[in-house]
Amino acid sequence: MKVGVLSVQGAFAEMEAYWRSQGANVFEIRQRSDLERGLDLLALPGGESTVQGKLLKDLGLFASLKERIDGGLPVFAVCAGLILLAEKIEDDPTVWFGSLPVAVRRNAYGRQLGSFRTVGDFDGTPGVPMTFIRAPAITAVSPEAKVLSVFNGQPTAVRWRNVTAFTWHPELNAGGLRPI
Amino acid sequence: MNDRQELNRNLAQMLKGGVIMDVTTPEQAKIAEDAGACAVMALERIPADIRAAGGVSRMSDPAMIKGIQAAVSIPVMAKCRIGHIAEARILEAIEIDYIDESEVLSPADDVRHIDKTKFSVPFVCGARDLGEALRRIGEGATMIRTKGEPGTGDVVQAVRHMRKMQSEIRRVASLREDELYEAAKELAAPLDLVRFVHDNGKLPVVNFAAGGVATPADAALMMELGAEGVFVGSGIFKSGDPAKRAAAIVQAVTNWQDSKLLAKLSENLGPAMVGINADEIETIMEERGK
Numbered sequence: 511m512k513v514g515v516l517s518v519q520g521a522f523a524e525m526e527a528y529w530r531s532q533g534a535n536v537f538e539i540r541q542r543s544d545l546e547r548g549l550d551l552l553a554l555p556g557g558e559s560t561v562q563g564k565l566l567k568d569l570g571l572f573a574s575l576k577e578r579i580d581g582g583l584p585v586f587a588v589c590a591g592l593i594l595l596a597e598k599i600e601d602d603p604t605v606w607f608g609s610l611p612v613a614v615r616r617n618a619y620g621r622q623l624g625s626f627r628t629v630g631d632f633d634g635t636p637g638v639p640m641t642f643i644r645a646p647a648i649t650a651v652s653p654e655a656k657v658l659s660v661f662n663g664q665p666t667a668v669r670w671r672n673v674t675a676f677t678w679h680p681e682l683n684a685g686g687l688r689p690i
Numbered sequence: 691m692n693d694r695q696e697l698n699r700n701l702a703q704m705l706k707g708g709v710i711m712d713v714t715t716p717e718q719a720k721i722a723e724d725a726g727a728c729a730v731m732a733l734e735r736i737p738a739d740i741r742a743a744g745g746v747s748r749m750s751d752p753a754m755i756k757g758i759q760a761a762v763s764i765p766v767m768a769k770c771r772i773g774h775i776a777e778a779r780i781l782e783a784i785e786i787d788y789i790d791e792s793e794v795l796s797p798a799d800d801v802r803h804i805d806k807t808k809f810s811v812p813f814v815c816g817a818r819d820l821g822e823a824l825r826r827i828g829e830g831a832t833m834i835r836t837k838g839e840p841g842t843g844d845v846v847q848a849v850r851h852m853r854k855m856q857s858e859i860r861r862v863a864s865l866r867e868d869e870l871y872e873a874a875k876e877l878a879a880p881l882d883l884v885r886f887v888h889d890n891g892k893l894p895v896v897n898f899a900a901g902g903v904a905t906p907a908d909a910a911l912m913m914e915l916g917a918e919g920v921f922v923g924s925g926i927f928k929s930g931d932p933a934k935r936a937a938a939i940v941q942a943v944t945n946w947q948d949s950k951l952l953a954k955l956s957e958n959l960g961p962a963m964v965g966i967n968a969d970e971i972e973t974i975m976e977e978r979g980k
Contacts, residue, residue, distance in 0.1 A: 518944045519707040519728060540945055556704045558728045558764050565726060565944055568937070589704070602763075616763055622787040623810055625697045643700045644765065644787070682700060 514539045514549035516575075518565040520557015520590060521681070528681035529553060542570045551584040554591025556643065556679055559616070562590055563606045572606075579609045585673045592675040593646055600649055610673050611652030612665075618647030618677075627683075632667065633658040639683035640666065646677050695832055698812030701765070701787070702833035702896035705729055705919055709909070709940050710898070712736045712923040716761035722926070725936035729765040729787070731921070732758040737794050737841030738924035738963065741973060746796045749777040752784050759784070767814070772979040773799020782811040788833065789813045793978035794840045794923075803979060806830030816900065818851045818976060820858035820887070824879035827895055834893060836917075837976040838901010841924050843965025845902040847976055848912060852899055856916045863891040901976070904929070904962050906942035906955045913946035930960030 513529045515522050517538035526536045537547055552575065554562075566572040579585055579595070587595050587610075595610040602616070619626070625643045632638040640659065648665045651657065655670035659678075667676040708728025713719040719730050734750040735743065749770050759766045765787035770777035772791055777798070781789050791804055793816050806813040807830035816837035817823035823834045836855070838848030862873055862884060870888055874881040886894045899912035900921035909920045920943055926936045938955040945951050 517707070519726075521703045521706060523706070524703060541948065541951070557706075558704070558708065560723060560764060561708055561726045561728045561940065564724075564937075565941065568726075568941060569944070621759075621785045622698070622701050622765065622812060623782075623785050625701065627693055627697065641697070641700060643697065643704055679700070682703075 511535065511550045512537070512548060513551045513553055514544070514547070515553045515555060516562065516566075516591070517555075518569065518571075519561045520555045521679075522555045522557075524679075524681045525553050525555035525588070539571065540569070542574060545571070545574055545578075549583070551586060552578065554585065554587035554594060555681070556589040556591070559590040559593035559606070563594055563604070566594075566606070576607050576609065579607055579673070582672045585675075587673065587675040588679055588681060589643065589645060589677060592648075592677060595673060595675055598650075610668075610670055610675060611655060612648050612668060612670075612675075613650040614646045614677075615649050616646050617644050618649075619645055628661065630659055630661060630666075632680075638680075640678040640680075641682045642678050648677060692807070694810050695807070695830065698832035699895050701812060702814070705765070705833075705898075706896055707944060708919045709936070709943055710767065710919070710921045711926055711936060712921075713758060713927070716757045718927055718932075719758045719761045719766075721933050722936060723762045723764050725933050726940035727764060727936065728919070729767055730758065730762060731767045731769065731790065731923070733769055736924045736927060737975075738843070738928050739841075740794060741841040741971070744973075748795060749774070749780065752780060755781075755786065756784060759786075769795055770804075771795040771798040773797060773802050773804060775804050778804055778809060778811075778813075782809055786811060791815050791831075791979075793837055793975045797978050803829050814898075816976075816979070817855065819854045820862065821877035821879045822980060823855060823893060823897070824877060824883040824887070827883055827893070828880040831895065833896050833898070835898040835900040835921055838899070838903070839968040839971070840901045840975050842902050842968045842971060843904040843925060843928070843963040844968040845904070845908045845911065847968050848899050848901045848903065849915065851901075851976075852912060852915045852917060855897070859887055859891060859893070862887045902965075902968065903939075904965060905935075905959070906938045906952060909939045909942045910946035910952055913943055919943065925963055928963035930962075935959050935962075
């Protein structure tokens with residue numbers, strides 16, 4: 511499987527390592543010409559969504575990626591990647607791809623002192639380590655989406671059609687997690 | 691290493707491939723965020739002005755830092771003096787996202803750094819070589835940056851520090867296991883961290899470039915030499931067109947290998963900060979805190 515990792519900013523090296531450990535053939539997407547290589551899955555890493563979103567537009571990647579996402583390309587998105595996909599960002603008029611029927615709140619657990627790690631169920635698998643770094647929360651989700659993990663009553667990972675998205679970082683503690 | 695330190699290392703991982711910009715007002719912070727900064731460093735005076743003003747330079751007014759925290763959604767960092775435990779406690783109390791225990795300010799302790807393992811908030815520290823970097827990590831720093839020579843607009847020291855650190859990392863990685871004890875002694879660094887570098891060929895934390903970066907080409911140069919991201923201090927808001935220059939430096943860090951794009955990014959940026967040659971200055975900040 512060929513996995514394209516969006517590599518404009520953030521923890522893309524960790525995302526690449528994660529997909530290599532799953533046996534994937536991994537390449538970086540930094541500009542439009544990189545998309546010509548063709549991909550079976552798009553991975554959107556952690557980082558700052560404001561930076562990644564701006565660079566997607568400045569580098570001319572935005573429209574081509576949105577077309578592929580909306581056309582059914584499998585997507586694996588964490589943290590900032592989830593924010594890029596969300597249909598709505600609370601208290602913020604910005605919408606990036608808007609391809610995933612969820613609403614998110616950025617920095618929902620506060621600043622870095624609010625970052626934390628916990629262990630929970632992921633899609634029926636117990637004991638999965640979950641790392642939240644200045645993480646967003648999913649405040650609303652379409653009933654058509656499947657909730658894969660929950661923290662304090664709020665969904666923290668969802669799957670909807672071709673998209674799997676996390677508020678936490680499976681790529682940082684990948685032990686035991688089979689994502690797709 | 692405790693869980694808090696691991697989480698703090700993780701935040702630095704999220705900043706990689708990005709540009710952290712010095713800002714002195716909420717307006718500048720907004721300009722930096724809109725230009726694509728992955729974090730901002732809130733401080734009353736940028737290094738070039740600290741250098742020009744002289745005198746003792748201290749932690750910024752918490753009210754000023756809070757104003758910047760309120761203005762942007764990206765992480766906000768702030769500087770405390772080397773060894774100034776109380777300034778660090780104050781910054782932790784206002785929930786800063788990262789403390790820079792920085793040689794840009796006047797040192798409060800000319801021998802010791804802060805024991806950063808006693809804090810929940812993360813710290814980034816400057817280093818000129820591998821030994822300094824590992825000593826800071828041993829004290830609990832969860833991110834490293836080169837010192838460079840701040841406020842000069844002269845990239846030569848940042849280049850020297852990054853090259854030295856990377857070549858020392860390569861040397862340690864090439865050693866036999868039984869040579870690591872002597873290497874730890876030479877580097878004056880904790881053995882377990884020397885062993886990590888030997889086994890992994892890299893620092894155990896994220897390593898940014900800082901000090902004297904003023905142009906997209908400077909930023910691309912530092913990425914070429916192994917930086918995982920770039921701090922830009924005086925270089926942006928001391929230049930003719932800060933928003934345009936900031937956005938160009940952000941793109942240069944992402945696509946540092948694409949020289950055609952770098953050429954385009956370098957066009958019509960207006961005047962860069964004037965700068966002073968690093969060997970013509972009187973206050974050598976990089977000598978502070980070893």
